[in-house]
Amino acid sequence: MTNNPLKVEPISPALGAEVKNINLQAELSVIDAKTLNDAFLKYQVLIFRDQRLEPNDLVRIGRYFGSIARYPFVKGMKDHPDVIEVIKKEDESINFGGLWHTDTSYLTCPPKASLLYAKLVPPVGGDTLFASMYSAYESLSLGLKKTLSQLNGINHSTKSAAASTRVNRIKDNPGAPTNITMQASHPIVRTHPETDRKALYCSNAHTEKIEGMSVLESQPLLHYLYEQQQMEEHTFRLRWENHTLAIWDNRCTQHNAINDYQGFRREMLRVTLAGDQPY
Ligand code: SIN
Numbered sequence: 386m387t388n389n390p391l392k393v394e395p396i397s398p399a400l401g402a403e404v405k406n407i408n409l410q411a412e413l414s415v416i417d418a419k420t421l422n423d424a425f426l427k428y429q430v431l432i433f434r435d436q437r438l439e440p441n442d443l444v445r446i447g448r449y450f451g452s453i454a455r456y457p458f459v460k461g462m463k464d465h466p467d468v469i470e471v472i473k474k475e476d477e478s479i480n481f482g483g484l485w486h487t488d489t490s491y492l493t494c495p496p497k498a499s500l501l502y503a504k505l506v507p508p509v510g511g512d513t514l515f516a517s518m519y520s521a522y523e524s525l526s527l528g529l530k531k532t533l534s535q536l537n538g539i540n541h542s543t544k545s546a547a548a549s550t551r552v553n554r555i556k557d558n559p560g561a562p563t564n565i566t567m568q569a570s571h572p573i574v575r576t577h578p579e580t581d582r583k584a585l586y587c588s589n590a591h592t593e594k595i596e597g598m599s600v601l602e603s604q605p606l607l608h609y610l611y612e613q614q615q616m617e618e619h620t621f622r623l624r625w626e627n628h629t630l631a632i633w634d635n636r637c638t639q640h641n642a643i644n645d646y647q648g649f650r651r652e653m654l655r656v657t658l659a660g661d662q663p664y
Contacts, residue, residue: 391417393424397621400517402428409436409446418449426580429638430515433630440465440654443500447656451497454659471653482642483550486590487635491542491567497660500632503625507649513623514641518584520619533574537596538587542567547590570596575663577636584637585614586663
């Protein structure tokens with residue numbers, strides 16, 4: 386830490402920035418909090434390195450960006466109900482969030498943002514990929530944008546690929562609700578409520594079909610969109626270190642936790658921020 390002014394350095398053209406010269410253990414000035422919120426809206430994912438944080442710090446930091454919400458399938462920590470542990474143990478093979486998704490888009494009001502803090506990362510691997518859904522949307526033709534503007538996607542909590550990534554964490558959480566299914570219809574192209582920019586809002590993890598069509602009929606178009614969402618030019622790769630904090634905007638990004646560290650433990654803490662109904 387230095388007394389230099391806070392600095393925001395972009396990581397890739399599509400999204401992502403690293404914030405330097407900041408100590409998140411301390412209360413932020415009004416000016417720094419505003420700078421961070423502006424940077425969050427512009428870069429969509431912010432990374433803070435070398436921050437010594439406790440669960441209650443994560444909740445406090447989250448409140449600079451919004452109000453706290455809870456993840457529906459995993460109970461929070463005993464003394465910190467707003468914080469969930471995202472752990473992959475040495476002997477587990479499946480990781481939480483190991484596929485492209487935006488968080489819990491099967492909720493009527495999906496979360497605005499999520500904070501993820503690295504307590505323990507493997508010696509190598511366990512990176513997270515992020516993709517800008519602004520950039521993916523903007524790369525489409527005018528004709529396809531026009532077609533998509535009339536479509537809603539049905540998002541479901543039980544799509545098997547995503548549901549299987551929660552299994553170990555639910556097992557560790559006796560008392561957490563396991564048998565609820567959640568479903569929400571959201572526009573395939575949503576307008577960001579703060580920036581007014583348009584972003585693709587469907588994902589292989591949660592979007593089951595296009596409203597008014599069968600699953601089979603929906604697949605060709607949805608799979609084309611998933612391919613576009615994952616093109617390298619819309620992405621960046623976060624290499625975590627212990628004590629790295631990331632905050633991402635779920636309204637205009639997706640992420641994918643890479644499961645390439647079998648035999649090693651990875652321990653993260655997550656806080657979720659409440660969002661609005663997409664339009
Ligand atoms: C998540 O999807 O919330 C987890 C992402 C990660 O562990 O990198």
